[in-house]
Amino acid sequence: MVDQDVPALDDPVGQSLAGHHAHLARRLGRAAAYLPGVATFSTVSAGPDAAEWADLARLLGPGELADMFSCPATAPPDWEPVFRLEGRQMIRPGTARPDHSHRETGTEVVRLGADSVAEMLDLVARTRPGPFWPRTHELGTYLGIRDNGVLVAMAGERLRPPGWTEISAVCTAPEARGRGHAARLVGALAARILARGERPFLHVAEANGDAIALYERLGFTTRRQVTFRGFRTP
Known part of the structure; x- marks a missing residue:
């Protein structure tokens, strides 16, 4: 039987940055990302508003990669898509x-x-x-x-x-x-x-x-x- 109800695995980046990898995190408001050189992964809350996306943009800097990993949230229209990869x-x-x-x-x-x-x-x-x-x-x-x-x-x-x-x-x-x-x-x-x-x-x-x-x-x-x-x- 495959575990379906495992909330921690639905947001592995956010859960990691809030817990075991907190010492490797940078934050602004509810937006978070790994420190440069560690990983490119970023995260926002399950229902981010415009202010939260703005926080993530300020956290990463202009023209930087926001690697959202498997986050399903829809990025603002002025965020240029860089890649999309299907996986499991x-x-x-x-x-x-x-x-x-x-x-x-x-x-x-x-x-x-x-x-x-x-x-x-x-x-x-x-x-x-x-x-x-x-x-x-x-x-x-x-x-x-x-x-x-x-x-x-x-x-x-x-x-x-x-x-x-x-x-x-x-x-x-x-x-x-x-x-x-x-x-x-x-x-x-x-x-x-x-x-x-x-x-x-x-x-x-x-x-x-x-x-x-x-x-x-x-x-x-x-x-x-x-x-x-x-x-x-x-």
Whole structure:
């Protein structure tokens, strides 16, 4: 049974900025956004009025990207649309830990931190798993796999609404695909999340059928369809 009535997952950005990630937030009135360099995500209330949109515009600055993630609120007409992407939100039902025992000889899952940012940004530039910035690793734990010292795969924790942790930035270098690295990293992160009494969830573009199939094999199910949208502030 897929959990439908989970309000925290209906507004994961707002819930994260109001709670676990409050120290990474900037605010003006009821509008909020992550600090520059951490994430581009912004949020407004469920029924924002013109004043709240004006607060968000002032918070971000003129001509800046307002990445509204899955917020369904309609932006003012003078906010220029930048992107629109159909996707889905997936969750892992239950509390059983995933089986990620399939291990490749000669590789090791390592924790990535500030000293690995240059490598992480390079891998993201090559694989384009989604937005990732110099301070994104501060959102949570990031894990990677190295091959002869070179970072070839990674995944990490992003949004943190109450009781949940999002798995994100799942990517593998082209030359290292087909070895189970993504499954191993997602499994390791899911086990960490479950061990601290939370549950894992993630977001994926609807067009990325391979990723959806992988997550379904790992026990994730679709909770709802979402539309990711971004705008340029006036």
